[in-house]
Each structure stands twice: as structure tokens, then as C-alpha cells.
Amino acid sequence: MPRRQRGGKGRPRRLTWRACRDRYHAGMQRFEPWFSLGLAIAAGLLIGLQRERAAPEEPEAAGARTVAGVRTYPIVALLGALAAMLAAAGGPWVVVGGLGAIVALLALAYADDLRRGRDRGLTSEFALVLTYLLGAFAATPGVLEPDRLRPVVVGAIAVFVTWLLSIKRPLHEAVRRLSQRDIHAALQFLALAAIVLPLLPNENLGPYGAFNPFHIGLMVVFVAGIGFLGYVAVRWLGPGRGIGVTGFVGGLVSSTAVTLAFSGRARRERPLSMAFALAILLASTVMVVRVFVEVA
Numbered sequence: 340m341p342r343r344q345r346g347g348k349g350r351p352r353r354l355t356w357r358a359c360r361d362r363y364h365a366g367m368q369r370f371e372p373w374f375s376l377g378l379a380i381a382a383g384l385l386i387g388l389q390r391e392r393a394a395p396e397e398p399e400a401a402g403a404r405t406v407a408g409v410r411t412y413p414i415v416a417l418l419g420a421l422a423a424m425l426a427a428a429g430g431p432w433v434v435v436g437g438l439g440a441i442v443a444l445l446a447l448a449y450a451d452d453l454r455r456g457r458d459r460g461l462t463s464e465f466a467l468v469l470t471y472l473l474g475a476f477a478a479t480p481g482v483l484e485p486d487r488l489r490p491v492v493v494g495a496i497a498v499f500v501t502w503l504l505s506i507k508r509p510l511h512e513a514v515r516r517l518s519q520r521d522i523h524a525a526l527q528f529l530a531l532a533a534i535v536l537p538l539l540p541n542e543n544l545g546p547y548g549a550f551n552p553f554h555i556g557l558m559v560v561f562v563a564g565i566g567f568l569g570y571v572a573v574r575w576l577g578p579g580r581g582i583g584v585t586g587f588v589g590g591l592v593s594s595t596a597v598t599l600a601f602s603g604r605a606r607r608e609r610p611l612s613m614a615f616a617l618a619i620l621l622a623s624t625v626m627v628v629r630v631f632v633e634v635a
Contacts, residue, residue: 371480376420378490379474382497383416384409386470389501390463406448406463412470415441419474426479434475441471466504473497521571528567532560561596565589569600569618582611586618590625597622 391409407415422437445464477493480486541553565585572581582601589597598619605615 372424372478374490375424375478375480376417378493379416379420379477380413382473382477382493383413383470385497385501386466386504387412389504390466393504393507406445407467412467415467416470416474416477419471419476420478423475423478438468438471441468462504462507466500469496469500524567528563531563536560558593558596561593562599565593565596565600566604569604582614582618583621586621587625589618590622591629594619594622594626 387407387409390407390412418437418441419434422434426433445467449461449464473493473496476482477489480489483489483492536553536556539552539556542551544550544552568588569582569585572585576584586597586601589600601615601619605612608615
């Protein structure tokens with residue numbers, strides 16, 4: 340049962356959701372400093388756990404020592420949050436000064452490692468600087484609108500950085516498997532999608548306005564994108580699974596693009612013609628299901 344309050348004239352007044360929301364925001368503003376500090380510590384602890392876990396695997400290969408671990412990262416994030424809070428009274432130079440001090444300490448430590456012949460890279464150093472900035476960001480209200488997005492963005496950045504740091508080996512192995520042809524194919528597709536397509540006029544031309552250069556270019560990009568996705572999928576998953584995955588994903592966007600892309604490849608690559616045909620059929624089926632879902 341919803342709680343009721345007595346109005347000024349003695350009549351019961353329903354406690355609305357808006358009133359509950361206002362009370363919630365008022366409570367959050369009251370505990371805002373503690374929430375910001377906790378958010379900064381949590382972000383630093385998450386990154387620090389990954390760095391501590393990766394320490395036995397990464398630095399020992401080069402004979403280098405660990406820059407920071409599970410305790411240092413949350414402390415640095417806490418320093419960033421405190422600097423951001425003090426900046427409200429002392430100005431932004433408090434945050435800049437703290438950042439400069441951390442960068443100076445890291446530079447001295449890195450120079451000492453280089454002098455001793457221990458080069459471990461700069462990943463941990465940049466992660467520590469980013470942790471400081473995350474702490475400052477967590478304790479700076481008003482940066483984003485609405486402000487309730489701030490903890491979401493801080494958490495998302497912390498999770499992404501932790502994930503990126505944890506996939507060092509798979510990422511390096513993937514880069515080693517890239518060929519010059521792969522890089523050229525990616526550059527050609529990016530040039531078509533990011534340079535050529537935005538330059539096309541988005542207006543109806545010709546008789547009855549039936550010719551729109553941007554729409555035609557968009558279809559060309561779809562076809563090229565499906566072909567590029569199929570190339571990457573076949574490269575990493577093998578012909579069977581790669582073509583099937585491309586057909587399924589492409590069907591979510593445009594079964595026509597899948598048909599145009601794979602029909603041409605089926606003529607050129609006869610041994611895989613059956614796989615391309617099944618991928619086209621899968622894309623068409625996915626498109627039909629998607630249309631039914633959208634209509635429903």
C-alpha cells in the first residue's frame with residue numbers, strides 16, 4: 340500500500356513517484372562526496388586487480404619490476420577524487436598539479452628502469468595516469484548532462500580498460516596474424532565508408548527524383564561491409580562457420596546486401612558456392628523473422 344501524508348487541510352495526499360524521486364536525489368546529493376570517493380576507489384581497485392594479476396606474467400619477461408599493484412591504483416584514484424574536490428576551492432590547478440606529480444614520479448621510475456636495461460613498456464604507466472583521471476572524473480559533478488550518467492561512464496571506462504589490459508596476449512596474437520592484404524582491405528572499406536560516403540549529396544536527383552547518390556552509396560557500403568565482414572570471418576573462423584556467421588549478421592541489416600556480396604563471391608570461389616548459398620538463405624530467413632518482429 341502506498342504511504343499517505345496529511346495535507347495542510349487534513350486530507351490524505353498520495354506520495355507520488357515524483358516526490359519519491361526528488362527525495363532520492365536529495366539523499367544522493369547529501370551523500371555525493373562519499374559516493375564519488377567510493378566510485379573512484381572501486382574503479383582503481385578494478386584496474387589494480389588486473390595489474391596485480393598480470394604482474395607475474397608481464398614484467399618478469401623483461402626483468403622489470405612492477406610499477407603499481409592492487410593497492411597503488413585505488414590510492415591514485417582516491418588522490419584524483421580528492422584533488423577534484425579540492426579544486427572546487429583551489430581551482431583546477433590542484434588536479435593539474437596532482438597529475439604532474441604522478442607523471443613526474445612515473446618518468447623517474449621509467450628512466451631508472453631504462454638505465455638498468457629493464458624496458459617493460461608504458462602500459463602500466465598510462466593505466467595509472469588514466470586511473471588518476473578517472474578518480475578526478477568520478478568526483479566532478481556537472482561534467483555530463485544529466486549527471487546521473489557520470490557513474491555509468493566511469494564504470495564503463497574502468498571495465499573497458501581492465502578488459503583491454505587483460506587481453507594482451509590474444510590481441511598480440513591477432514595482430515601477428517594480420518597480413519598486408521588484411522590491412523589494405525580494412526583501409527579500403529574505411530575509406531569508402533568514412534570518406535566517400537559522407538561526400539555524396541543526400542538529395543533526390545534525376546527524373547521524378549528517383550536517383551539519390553547517398554542512398555546508392557549507402558547500399559554500396561552495405562555490400563562492401565558484408566564482403567569485408569565475410570572475409571574477416573572466414574579468416575578467423577574458417578570457411579564454414581565464417582560464412583554462416585556473416586550471413587546471419589548481415590541478414591539483421593540487409594539480406595539484399597548479403598545476396599549481392601555473396602553471389603559474386605560464389606561465382607569466383609566455386610568450392611565455397613554451397614556455403615555462400617546457405618548463407619544467403621540464412622540471411623533471407625533472418626530478414627523475414629526480423630520483419631515479423633518489427634511488425635508485431
